Amino acid sequence: MQPAPPAPAAFHAPGPLRGTVRVPGDKSISHRALMLSALAVGTSRIEGLLDGEDVLATAAAMRAMGAECVREGDGRWMVHGVGVGGLLQPAAALDMGNSGTSTRLLMGVVASHPITATFTGDASLSGRPMGRVIEPLARMGADITASPGGRLPLMVRGLCPAVPIEYRLPVASAQVKSAVLLAGLNTPGLTRVIEPVATRDHSERMLRGFGAELTVEEDGTATRIITIRGEAELRPQEIAVPGDPSSAAFPAVAACLVPGSDVLVEHVGLNPTRAGLFAALQAMGADLSFENAREIGGEPVADIRVRGSALSGFANDPRDVASMVDEYPILFVAAALARGRSVFTGLEELRVKESDRIAVMAQGLAAIGARVEETADGLIVEGTGGDRLAGGATVAARLDHRIAMSFAVAGLVSHAPVIIDDMAPVATSFPGFEALMTTLGAERRQLAPA
Template identity: 50%
Template sequence: MRKAVNSQKDSQQNNKKSLTNMQMPRFKQVCVIGLGLIGASLAQAIKDNGLSERLVAVDRHAPSIEEAIQHGLLDAGSSALSDVVAGSDLIVIAVPVQAVQAVLVDIKTAMDNGQLATDCIISDVCSTKVNIIDAAKSVFGSLPTGLVPAHPIAGAENSGYHARRATLFANHSVIICELPTTSIVAIDKLRWLWEAVGASVMAMEAEHHDSILAHTSHLPHLLAFNLVEQLASHDDNLDMFRYAAGGFRDFSRIAASDPKMWHDIFFANESAIVSALDEYGVYLQTMRQLIIDKDSTALMGLLGRAQAARRHFGHMLASTPYTDTSAMSASYNITPSNTVSGTITIPGDKSISHRSIMLGSLATGITHVTGFLEGEDALATLQAFRDMGVTIEGPDNGKLTIHGVGMNGLKPSKTPLYMGNSGTSMRLLSGILAAQPFDSVLTGDTSLNKRPMERVAAPLRAMGAVIQSTGHSGTAPLSITGRDTVGKPLQGAEYDMPVASAQVKSCLLLAGLWSEGTTTVIQPEVSRDHTERMLSAFGYPVTVEGNRISVTGGGQLTGGDIAVPADISSAAFFMVAAAISQGSELTLTQVGINPTRTGIIDILKLMQADISLSNETHVGGEPVADITIRGSNLVGIEIPEHLVPLAIDEFPVLFIAASCAKGRTVLTGAKELRVKESDRIAVMAEGLRTLGIDCTVTEDGLIIEGQGTESENGEVNNSQPVFGGGHIISHHDHRIAMSFAVASLRASEQITIEGVETVNTSFPGFAELANHIGMSIQVDSTNA
């Protein structure tokens, strides 16, 4: 029996609704075939958003049609297409995949009878696509110009008309297969419809869609059904289900789905699902054998990579931080305070943390790392080597165990290596990957992908590397062609660096480990030598002759113990905090005082800061010491250019110190600051002016007019405010954010700093540690 019913509500109400929602209808009549969860939810979303002048539906279940008309959802409905379809310019098929061909037959009949235009848009919501296209070819002979196969990646535990939700598709993906036979108008109009109901639309070829969904949706459902059947078949099945833990309940939840629907999907996507099952079987056999062999290292590697990958791809796809998924945007609200005191431990050195992972992974044997910095940048490096097959246990309270794969043991990553915001990771890895036999792609977040990479790509090309950067400015993503494709190894070269840069130097030295002959880097000024020190610690010979550093290819690295000292770049914020505030005394324990990093100490001493070192020793080949800083009467200076490379990352906070000093401070020779996470010269100048400081930007530096004043005895008075209050935009640069936080110690009013979520890139826990010594920072997260 078929039944046609018309709603009492006319199109005027639809038009009124559309104006209310600021959407003009682009369809005269939409016909939804199938009022299950997806079909009814789409119908409700179309109705609520006023996207069509009329809305009709077809469903065999008469009560669903009657209720939908009663609720005012439909203008008409029936169990037969021919009763309601006339005049429709969009048909959405929302029936099980095995029923689609019969629906297409009815649609063709309606076209042949003149009820539908031949260019009517025909779409679907099925989770397989190749079979839908094949069915359309079978029915129509050639594909209709209005056919746009689609698949919304959305669902719910409950199904049927009563489970419908107009918001079901909001913030979910919809895949559209843009066939070459389909009109552009049809594709654009369907894309508009899905975006209008809140979905994010992406295009994908039908075969690729079916393969992806076979792995990510169809296979998990199949396994869930199978696991429940397996447990239910046991003699002690009651106990099995009674004592099933949360993992079983979570995984098997999807086995409560409609069996008929999944029966049809499994058959419709047979080829892709069988392929996914075969691949899964290989992985199961591998894990089975690891357990039988009690291969602890390999099993930990597999489990660790899986755990890390689960988090990593979520962060990568959403461009969110590794260390805080809840705070997509954060700010500091800082109340001025006058003094800091105490004894604190600073997190591990970021530069050394990076290199410990890189060289530990390439070494033979096991490397144990302590003091590892669990910040964004170092975690990006860690993940990259996991992606290339290295087993890394941890991090656990700064401890890592790296099972090195040797100089030739890295494997190609199946995805681009995501560096987050870490320029160090990308530039140093470029040197390593340029020498590998396989192709690689390096990418990062929006900020990193704007930063210059030709400074490493160009000299690597001179060694024979094949690297393609992006755009006219030579930015990431970087595509690196493997040596197996190139056909010959890298060649050792001599490179005279135009600007001192530890990242460029390290990149070329690392590439030199695989190069034929000797690679020599000549630096105009001394720069950080962590790479040279750590290569030596891993047993690789490095020759240092003044500013000439050389390595010869073909050697080996041997694993060992690496203790990462506290990061002097992170310590710099607290050194300046104590130096600019009255009555302060602060001790920072076991900070790395590598002579290529102590520019911050030398410059502060030239400004007459009260700094002393004690308990000097060596940890993992790096010199360390306790640093004590007391409130000081700072004076402005002309910063010696030879100290600039030794304090390149610390200049943002040194600008705060210069603002509190008496007299003018002049920085020159610091172009490197313009190509960091932000243009640190311009951004700091902007913030300083906001807080009332007079400063002048030059081509390669900054001139700051210090606001320090003399007390009655002629000494600089470090108790008076020099900064006002204000709103600072950090441009999501972690060092900018922390520097202006330090300025609050000499501010007269509250300072608000936007974009501080990136502080976790180098200094997780900065705000908490600052508050511990007497500062007053409140962290506000907009999406917490």
């Protein structure tokens, strides 16, 4: 997968943001829908699948291992699965692009199949450690050869039958949990994952929907015990993917920050393990409400209305990090415009995302006039009380889609242009981001030639 050439850009808001929009399908659910459809026996159909580069990397990998994955003319996807245990040896390396989710979950799938797969990725993904996934999958019998530091490129030689394990997550991670559960699908007996803090539960919901025998127990604390019975036979499904709350975060925060705005974001997934950003905005005083609440395919969905708001400082609860881990960059932008101090702690996980999101956001926000202090596990942000940021700087996105979109929103509430050095990575999760923001009234600034 060839990297796109750098695409610098800057955005501003000549007036309030107004309108009704939909964001792309949920990325986490889209990945899982493709994988489980490929492991079912028969044909599944998926509506609303995210067409971003990360999800397309998953579709390409499933094709390479024998499943038929076709995007039809109306935008729906048809997947003809090969069944659990039926994946074929890929003829070439699986190029995961920038997708950590694809890589970690597919490592779990391959780990209990009698095949060998090599995983490669772009420069950003190749710098991200995979040790958290390697350790439990190796305990199940997979032979994994990684580059130094447990990084890509790496090779997974699956074992069939694999060894069922009971695995306690050392840190909360939905991706590690899901990798072990997916490996457990083709492993005889019971595979069990114990998580100390509840993480996003899309895998559990969807595995049950496809017919896997899976139970979830709670011990009276935050601990959850997820057990799956292996040698499963998955049934094909009709899946409707809700809008991605991580993508909805950007127009929602933009509407909060630009005075006079009134924006409705339709059809957003509000799984309680993913909706922490919206609760945080409400705690900061955002004029944010949920309309037309319903359930689609076992996932709660609603429309989110957001109006221009005077925000106050916020101190996060580290126990809630898992419910909004991908939304902290844009929440840092909101904090920079709030009244008073915001203190963010317990965010060590952000240092091993597509970039070190704590350091990159601290550097970028400081460059455009925000008052920030980086700590070992978070940020301290002194807000402007609603006054615009100075702007007037070029910030480095570091190949990170969420960093790029966060500073695009910051540019809407800055005096001088905030130039993002490369908006190309946004295509991994939100290929229509610029068009959506333009629909609401934002404009792309004209940049002087380099």
